[in-house]
Amino acid sequence: MANLVLYRKYRPQVFSDIVGQGHIVLALTNQLKSGKVAHAYLFSGPRGLGKTTIARLIAKSLNCASPQKGEPDNECESCREITDGHSLDVIEIDAASNRGIDEIRDLRERIKYAPSKARFKVYIIDEVHMLTKEAFNALLKTIEEPPAHAVFILATTEVERIPETILSRVQRFDFRKISLQDIVSRLQKLADGEEVKIGKEALELIALNADGSMRDAESLIGKIISVEDKEITRKEVEQGLGLINIQAVSKLVDYLAARETAQAISYVNQLYEDGYDLQEFVKTLIGYLRNTLLLQLDRTMETVLASTLTDEQARSVKLHKTKFTPQGIDRMIRAFIAAGNEMKCSTLPQLPVELAIVELLEPEQPPKTQSV
Numbered sequence: 573m574a575n576l577v578l579y580r581k582y583r584p585q586v587f588s589d590i591v592g593q594g595h596i597v598l599a600l601t602n603q604l605k606s607g608k609v610a611h612a613y614l615f616s617g618p619r620g621l622g623k624t625t626i627a628r629l630i631a632k633s634l635n636c637a638s639p640q641k642g643e644p645d646n647e648c649e650s651c652r653e654i655t656d657g658h659s660l661d662v663i664e665i666d667a668a669s670n671r672g673i674d675e676i677r678d679l680r681e682r683i684k685y686a687p688s689k690a691r692f693k694v695y696i697i698d699e700v701h702m703l704t705k706e707a708f709n710a711l712l713k714t715i716e717e718p719p720a721h722a723v724f725i726l727a728t729t730e731v732e733r734i735p736e737t738i739l740s741r742v743q744r745f746d747f748r749k750i751s752l753q754d755i756v757s758r759l760q761k762l763a764d765g766e767e768v769k770i771g772k773e774a775l776e777l778i779a780l781n782a783d784g785s786m787r788d789a790e791s792l793i794g795k796i797i798s799v800e801d802k803e804i805t806r807k808e809v810e811q812g813l814g815l816i817n818i819q820a821v822s823k824l825v826d827y828l829a830a831r832e833t834a835q836a837i838s839y840v841n842q843l844y845e846d847g848y849d850l851q852e853f854v855k856t857l858i859g860y861l862r863n864t865l866l867l868q869l870d871r872t873m874e875t876v877l878a879s880t881l882t883d884e885q886a887r888s889v890k891l892h893k894t895k896f897t898p899q900g901i902d903r904m905i906r907a908f909i910a911a912g913n914e915m916k917c918s919t920l921p922q923l924p925v926e927l928a929i930v931e932l933l934e935p936e937q938p939p940k941t942q943s944v
Contacts (some may be wrong), residue, residue: 578794592750603641604633610743612724616731617747627696628713629727633661635690655677667702676710699822700726703731749784770804816856822888829895833933850921854912865901868893
């Protein structure tokens with residue numbers, strides 16, 4: 573429950589609070605200021621990037637009694653009702669559980685009626701790609717000729733499943749994964765608000781494991797804050813969330829670079845004894861090797877990866893890219909992907925990793941012939 577409370581407590585209530593989606597915020601606030609709002613939008617992108625939050629902000633601004641430069645005032649009755657989730661004129665539909673034609677037909681009937689209090693009825697349909705073909709056809713008819721008081725905001729994590737007929741009738745915005753630096757900055761504000769002291773390295777570790785999702789990052793820091801004290805270290809984050817220290821991954825790669833088979837296998841077993849989740853370790857290792865390979869193949873990737881790597885990771889990856897050939901890293905990635913898959917059904921979690929190390933470092937020897 574603590575995660576949910578923290579996430580709701582710091583949910584952005586104005587567009588200027590949105591992190592990492594500046595291109596979308598600028599376009600939408602300009603539309604809202606000018607009054608030239610589309611009748612239907614499509615928000616696409618991975619989960620946790622702010623699609624539903626921005627949809628609610630549009631609903632607020634459209635119905636706000638005193639909007640300022642496209643921003644809602646958050647003080648009028650309409651804004652308060654939308655914030656509290658009590659507005660009868662902002663209808664949120666989860667298409668995953670309301671995916672049939674009957675639900676969309678019901679929507680088409682209700683949309684004819686004027687808003688109860690607000691100027692606009694705003695329909696937010698989440699995971700819209702889950703609708704059936706028949707439901708999409710019914711929705712299409714509504715989007716083609718909507719009443720003047722209706723605005724549709726469709727959200728999806730799988731835009732490729734949206735029919736072209738729908739795509740051609742909506743204004744589309746693609747949400748981007750949020751950079752590590754932006755997530756760290758946002759988490760620092762949350763920590764300050766909760767009067768919790770937490771170091772930059774600990775925040776970076778949380779941000780890395782959120783994989784560009786602000787919601788996941790807020791949930792992770794909420795979990796840590798709920799169980800730790802008012803001063804949180806990187807080690808506490810690792811232990812509390814079961815996360816992998818990049819130094820642990822780097823050390824194994826050092827053994828691989830030096831072709832020290834026995835030491836590498838011993839190290840994997842030590843990690844297992846220390847309580848590391850080896851499946852998570854292998855996932856992190858694969859990601860680390862991928863970054864190393866990308867930097868080898870294209871130096872310009874250093875700028876691209878800078879938004880997803882900590883300073884410590886960047887230094888480590890740059891060091892290791894000089895110790896392997898691209899073909900060598902390719903072999904390692906493939907070997908550890910196979911090991912990760914085999915671990916799911918292995919009675920000894922460390923065995924597939926050990927075998928991968930042997931395969932990578934020990935050249936096959938021809939069997940010795942015995943003299944008769």
